[in-house]
Amino acid sequence: MTxxxxxxxxxxxxxxxxxxLAKREARLAWGMLAPTLAAVALVVILPLLAIFWISxxxxxxxxxxxxxxxxxxxxxxxxxxxxxxxxxxxxxxxxSQDAPITGVTLRDTLxxxxxxxxxLIEGCTVQGRDLFCDFGDWDGGARVRLQIEVxxxxxxxxxxxxxxSAPIVTGEASNILTNFSFxxxxxxxxxxxxxxxxxxxxxxxxxxxxxxxxLVMGLFAALLLDKxxxxxxxxxxxxxxxxxxxxxAVAFAWVLLLDPFSGSINALLIQMGVTEQAINFFGEEPxxxxxxxxxxxxxxxPLSFLFILARMQSIDTEMYEAADMDGATPFQQFxxxxxxxxxxxxxxxxxxxxxxxxxxxxxxxxxxxxxAGTRTLTVNVYEQAFALSNIGAGxxxxxxxxxxxxxxxxxFFRVVSQEEGL
Amino acid sequence: xxxxxxxYVTGPILGALWGFVIAVTVSIAMSFATxxxxxxxxxxxxxxxxxxxxxxxxxRAVAVLAALAALAAGILGFGPMLSGESVGPLPQLIGHxxxxxxxxxxxxxxxxxxxxxxxxxxxxxxxxxRFLTGFGYIFFTAIVxxxxxxxxxxxxxxxxxxxxxxLDFSIDFSQGWDLFRSYEELFRDHGFGGFLLNSFFISVIxxxxxxxxxxxxxxxxxxLRFKGQAAFARSILLIYMVxxxxxxxxxxIAFSTAGLRNxxxxxxxxxxxxxxxxxxxxxxxYFRGLPSEIEEAGLxxxxxxxxxxxxxxxxxxxxxxxxxxxxxFMIAWNEFLLAFMLLxxxxxxxxxxxxxxxxxxxxxxxxxxxxxxxxxxxxxxxxLGLERFMTKGLTAGSVKG
Numbered sequence: 001m002t003x004x005x006x007x008x009x010x011x012x013x014x015x016x017x018x019x020x021l022a023k024r025e026a027r028l029a030w031g032m033l034a035p036t037l038a039a040v041a042l043v044v045i046l047p048l049l050a051i052f053w054i055s056x057x058x059x060x061x062x063x064x065x066x067x068x069x070x071x072x073x074x075x076x077x078x079x080x081x082x083x084x085x086x087x088x089x090x091x092x093x094x095x096s097q098d099a100p101i102t103g104v105t106l107r108d109t110l111x112x113x114x115x116x117x118x119x120l121i122e123g124c125t126v127q128g129r130d131l132f133c134d135f136g137d138w139d140g141g142a143r144v145r146l147q148i149e150v151x152x153x154x155x156x157x158x159x160x161x162x163x164x165s166a167p168i169v170t171g172e173a174s175n176i177l178t179n180f181s182f183x184x185x186x187x188x189x190x191x192x193x194x195x196x197x198x199x200x201x202x203x204x205x206x207x208x209x210x211x212x213x214x215l216v217m218g219l220f221a222a223l224l225l226d227k228x229x230x231x232x233x234x235x236x237x238x239x240x241x242x243x244x245x246x247x248x249a250v251a252f253a254w255v256l257l258l259d260p261f262s263g264s265i266n267a268l269l270i271q272m273g274v275t276e277q278a279i280n281f282f283g284e285e286p287x288x289x290x291x292x293x294x295x296x297x298x299x300x301x302p303l304s305f306l307f308i309l310a311r312m313q314s315i316d317t318e319m320y321e322a323a324d325m326d327g328a329t330p331f332q333q334f335x336x337x338x339x340x341x342x343x344x345x346x347x348x349x350x351x352x353x354x355x356x357x358x359x360x361x362x363x364x365x366x367x368x369x370x371x372a373g374t375r376t377l378t379v380n381v382y383e384q385a386f387a388l389s390n391i392g393a394g395x396x397x398x399x400x401x402x403x404x405x406x407x408x409x410x411x412f413f414r415v416v417s418q419e420e421g422l
Numbered sequence: 423x424x425x426x427x428x429x430y431v432t433g434p435i436l437g438a439l440w441g442f443v444i445a446v447t448v449s450i451a452m453s454f455a456t457x458x459x460x461x462x463x464x465x466x467x468x469x470x471x472x473x474x475x476x477x478x479x480x481x482r483a484v485a486v487l488a489a490l491a492a493l494a495a496g497i498l499g500f501g502p503m504l505s506g507e508s509v510g511p512l513p514q515l516i517g518h519x520x521x522x523x524x525x526x527x528x529x530x531x532x533x534x535x536x537x538x539x540x541x542x543x544x545x546x547x548x549x550x551x552r553f554l555t556g557f558g559y560i561f562f563t564a565i566v567x568x569x570x571x572x573x574x575x576x577x578x579x580x581x582x583x584x585x586x587x588x589l590d591f592s593i594d595f596s597q598g599w600d601l602f603r604s605y606e607e608l609f610r611d612h613g614f615g616g617f618l619l620n621s622f623f624i625s626v627i628x629x630x631x632x633x634x635x636x637x638x639x640x641x642x643x644x645x646l647r648f649k650g651q652a653a654f655a656r657s658i659l660l661i662y663m664v665x666x667x668x669x670x671x672x673x674x675i676a677f678s679t680a681g682l683r684n685x686x687x688x689x690x691x692x693x694x695x696x697x698x699x700x701x702x703x704x705x706x707x708y709f710r711g712l713p714s715e716i717e718e719a720g721l722x723x724x725x726x727x728x729x730x731x732x733x734x735x736x737x738x739x740x741x742x743x744x745x746x747x748x749x750x751f752m753i754a755w756n757e758f759l760l761a762f763m764l765l766x767x768x769x770x771x772x773x774x775x776x777x778x779x780x781x782x783x784x785x786x787x788x789x790x791x792x793x794x795x796x797x798x799x800x801x802x803x804x805x806l807g808l809e810r811f812m813t814k815g816l817t818a819g820s821v822k823g
Contacts (some may be wrong), residue, residue, distance in 0.1 A: 026648035028727055032638035033654070036698055039635060043695035044661050047672035054672065224558040235559070237809050241566050244805050246756040248774045249794030253573040256787055264572060267588040268453060272461040298565060329547045359665030362758050378667045385671055398668040409660055 048402065054395040056182040061389035067096030067140070067173040069104055073163055075111075079152045085117070090146040090167060098140035101171040106133040106146070108167035113155025116148060138171070186396035190384070203358065203376040206293050210357045213297035215350055218304025219342075223334075225305075226312045236309075243302040251366035254295055258282060288372035292364050296357060304349055311345040312338070351412045355405065377401050427541045429533065433479035434472035436553045437529050441471015444525045445502045447560050452505075452517040454571070457590025459506030460517055467502035470495070471525060478529035479538060485526050492522035528556050570798075577604050577792035584788065604792035612789075613768055614796055617776040621797075624689055624772060625754040629747045631694040632701045636746070639698075640705035641731055645714065655706065662699040666759055674763050684766045692760055697750045704749070708742035709735065748808055755801050773797040 069092055077086040094101055110129045124133040135144055190196055225236055258265050258281040266278040281291045323333050361378040370379035385394025445462030452460040470492050477488035495501035496518030503521045505514055532552040536545050575591040578601050608614040643655055682688035720730045761775040777793040
């Protein structure tokens, strides 16, 4: 047995870790992504954090403007000639009815040609012609009236208007948005009301039927246009109209069309004898929800149609020829050949559209404003925050929406990664 | 079930359904065109349709006879569609003529491939599919066109005419330019010219800023290797799903405190951020599809990465850039929520915000519709002109709505 000693030499192996080239590439990549990352962080991540923060705060719309001292200055007593007495009056108040302001001070320059005759209230001093007052801490809704009795002389009438020198007021108020008082009231409030479960049910109805409806209609439209004929391009363009037009334009067109008093559809239905009385499509309790769902289907079937059509046109036609030879009927071909091929895009579309319909706000807001039993979660955000001026409660609803969304997207990525290997 | 596979059973059944579809369609069309009373008769339209169906199965000559009979019956008042007594002779002739012609033509082509006697399942299903196809074209075209048609026609009418007969969408051409008075008033009194300019300006800036951010980002995600690339590609999609209404509240607060509310600058700041994720997602899909060999050749020849992007990748992806631009333009043009919340001053309104301001009981609704037409026409024209890019762009990765 012979053994040949081989000189030890380094074995050729891929380098461990990132080489300088890979590092440079990664650096470049992050550099190119940096602007986008910054923008997204600023406008998506930051607001998301903010919405969590606000949802735990008792904030009303009016609190957005922090309390401040407002001051008005005027001259009373109508001095007409030198020697007349007059009163310089400052009226100060806390602009907020309930938030306190600490360390309120006022500083102003007295007008020319006045001599103080009366006493000053406590906390005020005059040095030369500079007036300074320290009012200490104020509760919400506090008002102070400061009156200074004076005698005027000629210089008063020659000089500028006394109100030309604006008084400077200072004072510190704690901003409700930035302080550290928290509350669960907002959540208690939105979960407590039986309304919440109604809102949830309306959202689910709208989302599920809107999504399925748009998919089925899209599939039907795609089947119609999945053959080449003259005018196919025109029809394809036409069928995309509802999606491309501004939502506000088509929503108002629908509202006018279905108006109970002078809408064309009602006139048509009455003329055809379908109904005796005009129907208030967007104003009656169950019907309004059905109508906004129909609108959703109408507006978004083009999108499903486009995606399904694109997938259909990539299916091999030879398969259908073979099936034809084997005697498969058209419905069998659809059921056993087309549908399995379309299942992937249909499920991805279903999930995406589901999420997007869940998130939809504009459509319902414009059609009914959330009235007549059409208030979905998203409309509820607006309703709570702006109609009821309770920003905190609106934020709490928004947090609920965001949590639902996270849940959906976990599910979504599972399906999508199976379908598209994303 | 077997009994249905016979031409003289299938024909009349499909004929009855088809007759009803056509009766409804023609009455709606005639009502909208003339404002006169046309209505389908449910029972009669089924009966006449069945008859025409049977005739179409028999032969073309008999079908023509059936059509003439239906026309005569219609004018005499017992056809598939009924017309009111006040309807003039010409609309009557056109209406009932269209009714019988479309019913017969449709049935002849639905039953074209079916033999007279027993049908195979294949032939039966073919006939059903032809019926469904015809129905589908009518249905989809009607539901898409009617709202837009009503939008345009309402904008051309006067308040009294609208209240007098909400069905009458005929245009009185004798008024000449007066037809467009709603538009004239919008441009003169409501400042729609300014809104149009604002919308255009904001949308164009949004497109440029979006591309500026999205192109390098998309390229990095699609081509360059770095840690967290896959996670990044996913989080783009995730961000793209966050609803605007959730973000709108903090943005409203931030803009209020920063004094950016009620300024075009603020809008231009916020719009691109809503479109960057979409654009990034669409573009990275396209960049992935480009052959990387060309770029590698460029790298070997001594170009830097950035030069490669500028000289090779971008020229190759012009079609994708066009569709992304169009799509972003559409989003910015149609955006409503942010404009509604952030803009208060009429001199800064975008078109969508301007239309929202017309929605009050004091402003006649033809103005509202005229405003809607003004907002819709430019985006439609752009879209129809560049439809190829648009459809491609939409399918390239955007399911946003």
